[in-house]
Amino acid sequence: MAPGVDGAAPPEFLTAVLVPSQTELQLQKVPLAVAAFPSKSGNLVMRALGSVAPLPDHKHLKRVRKAPDDPSLLETVLCILPADAVPSPTPAPATGTGTGTAAASDAADCTSTSTADGTAAASATPAAGTDGGSDGGEASGVELPLERLPEAVRALYSQHGGVRLRVFHAAGVAPQTRQQWEAWMKLWPITWRIPDNGTPVTEEVPVDARTQSYFETHMRRALELAAAAGPADNAAVIANPPALTSVAEAVDGSAAHPLHHAVMVAIQGAADWDLATWPPSASGSAEGAAADPYSRGGGGSGSSGGQGMEVDGAGPGPAEEAEEAAEASGTGAAGGGGGEELACKRPRLGEGPAAPSQTAPAEAPAGTRPYMCTGYDCFVVREPCIMCAMGLVHSRVQRVIYCRPDAVHGALGGCRRLHACRSLNHNYEVYRMELKPRE
Ligand SMILES: [Zn+2]
Known part of the structure; x- marks a missing residue:
């Protein structure tokens, strides 16, 4: 059952809101x-x-x-x-x-x-x-x-x-x-100190109209896929902003395989797309291979859910260190062979507000090699579970947008708030964009 997708009427959405990364305290x-x-x-x-x-x-x-x-x-x-x-x-x-x-x-x-x-x-x-x-x-x-x-x-x-x-x-x-x-304070006097890291983000900030429109395009597609997917009723779309076409699409396949949640399959699809767009052979030199994130992950997309993720989760690897060094030097690495490849990598996107236009175009020039889903957005109908949320961390997406919150299994605002975990080696922004209730 997917409200808004059956029949002729297109789904209408409420304005997407940023799901705060700061864990909200309940009054105890x-x-x-x-x-x-x-x-x-x-x-x-x-x-x-x-x-x-x-x-x-x-x-x-x-x-x-x-x-x-x-x-x-x-x-x-x-x-x-x-x-x-x-x-x-x-x-x-x-x-x-x-x-x-x-x-x-x-x-x-x-x-x-x-x-x-x-x-x-x-x-x-x-x-x-x-x-x-x-x-x-x-x-x-x-x-x-x-x-x-x-x-x-x-x-x-x-x-x-x-x-x-x-x-x-x-x-x-x-x-x-x-x-x-x-x-x-109304209960009994207490003190409050501004946290060391500045004022925490605890408000649900609505997105601007342009971002909303971009979000809606992809979420509508995800809802269509989900509606056609049968009882599982979940689908994910990975897109490269601001493009309105997707990099990867997937429906929930957990009936066939317990790990094939929509997000996991979509990440694999995005990895396949990347490999096809930037074939490993194109990186050439041995130096380039050393900086190749795929070389640590076992190469094939089939193993990307296993060994590769664990290696990645263990902390910054040689590629990241080199990347950070290049960033720190300020000059990039316009020189040598391996450096050339690093210089071509898409930048890691930081804390700034949503800016869909700042990433590489979908048709990236040959020879560039982004790290997996760096700069991409993942649209998913249902709020991701913990496994999918971690998969998205490892894939390095920029933003995750979901439509239906899941208070029981949801890891991004529902039962957990994984994007609040600053000890992870990557954090993404999370948005909730629910359907307008039907009258
Ligand atoms: Zn999942």
Whole structure:
């Protein structure tokens, strides 16, 4: 069943969005035992807590705040409460329910920016109804019987004149973004530091009209193929932007072979196309052969899913090192035989925004040798599984565009976010372009 493909009406798409490579954190709450102490004993209490109940795994939590209703008191986090020590919540007072729920859903909202994550966020939300909020009745927390405290903390509480022993809930992990920080602060004060690598990409950025049009052309083709493919209903198209013709096309063949997912077959097709376009004999010299990525992968496309991928995954090989050296030297390698070939390689495409026109034309001049799918885009109807997503890493595609998210098996935003894994030797951008719901 492929909506939009059967019948005469062409499929209509929603605007494609960049699927963030930053893993989005869900709000996880931890119960805090909080007590109020006279402001003047604040330092003493903090020092004592530092040795009795340090919080090494929750450094983002502010340990102390001024009591909102009484400036002579400091509310202090005594410890994280074990789950079995948390008293069952009492019904919220009528005046506090509205604001508490609103604050809690604010907090949940910022974690559910993708549809795949929506269900997880929704299931985490019900607990929020009773303990979220900072400005309603919930702000005062839920009373905590003294005997629920660990013994050492209990002694400290009594010794320093603690009062108002209560349970609050706070964000259990440090926020990744300013938005999360703002929302989660409503539960209990937390700190946020801008990550070392700059502001993480966590928003689903829509593509521009030109890119959308290019995406739609190829996705329409993939949907056509999938619709004709029978029950498997999946197909992949690999294209060399901005060309509107494809380099390789494949339908799901997993009924015949368990590894023949549409993406895997399409990658093999692209490899065959490359080999036919740039035959290995054309590289000539022995030096050229040494820099030939195919020579490490065992040559034939038949083995490209096995040994070649493992070799590639082990890290940069001689070809990449030479390429990096050539890039670093700035002069390229206009000189010798092997260098000539490296200079002809298509550049590795970096972090920049989508720019379909910056790659080599489909009809590349003879003698050039791109590394596999460098600069290509892969359009696939269903969100790729982990195997296919890794296959795409090894093939070095530039972008992956899928139409139907898969919350169960999807590796690019569904159950996993493989493109967020910066330790891989290649990263591609991922876009989700869903069909418009039919009315
Ligand atoms: Zn797959």
